Amino acid sequence: SSELTQDPAVSVALGQTVRITCQGDSLRSYYASWYQQKPGQAPVLVIYGKNNRPSGIPDRFSGSSSGNTASLTITGAQAEDEADYYCNSRDSSGNSWVFGGGTKLTVL
C-alpha cells in the first residue's frame, strides 16, 4: 500500500498531552518523518528517524513507532503548537515517498 492515514482533526487542552497517529503498511519498514505547517507557511520538520528532533524544535515533541503506526506526541501542548501536522515515509515499494493526509491540531 502507498497510503498513510491520519485522523483529520485532533484537539487538546492547553498544557495537556496529545498523540497524533499515522498508519500505513510502509511504516513496518520505514521510519516516518513529521512536519508542522502553520497557515500560509511552508512545512517545518519536527521529528525524523527513530525519534530525532532538528535543532530548534522543543523537546515537548517526540516520535515513536509500533507495527504499522507512527505517532507524534506533544507533551504539554502550547498555543503555538496549533497547526496542521503531516507524516511522511517511503511507500512500500521503496521507490516513492508518500505523505499522510494531515491532522489539524486545535489547542483549546
Place this chain on the structure above:
Amino acid sequence: QLQLQESGPGLVKPSETLSLTCTVSGGSISSSSYYWGWIRQPPGKGLEWIGSIYYSGSTYYNPSLKSRVTISVDTSKNQFSLKLSSVTAADTAVYYCASLHSPDFWTNWFDPWGQGTLVTVSS
C-alpha cells in the same frame, strides 16, 4: 546552512507545461548527502510528493504523475527543476522544493523547504 528558493511563472495555461526552478544556496547540489524533491499542496488540501532526484541524475516520480513529470539537475547553476506537462486546473497548487535526506534506506526526511510558490492553471 542549506536554503532553497523556488522560481517560475505564477500562471500557466491549461494544456501547457509548468516549469519551476529551485535554487540551492549554502551547499552543493552535487553533494552525495542529499536527494532533492518537489512537493505540492493544492489550496486548502494536503501535501503531495511529486518526485525526487539524486545528484547522479537518478529520478523517482509519483506514479500518479509519472507520465507528465520531469525533474532534472543543473550542477553548474546549483539548481534543480520541475516540468509538469499537460496541466489542468487540478494542478493549481503551491509548489515546494526541499532537500531530502536519506542516510540509510529506512530513514528519510525533507528539510529544509523552500517558501513555496503558487502556480495557478487558468486561461
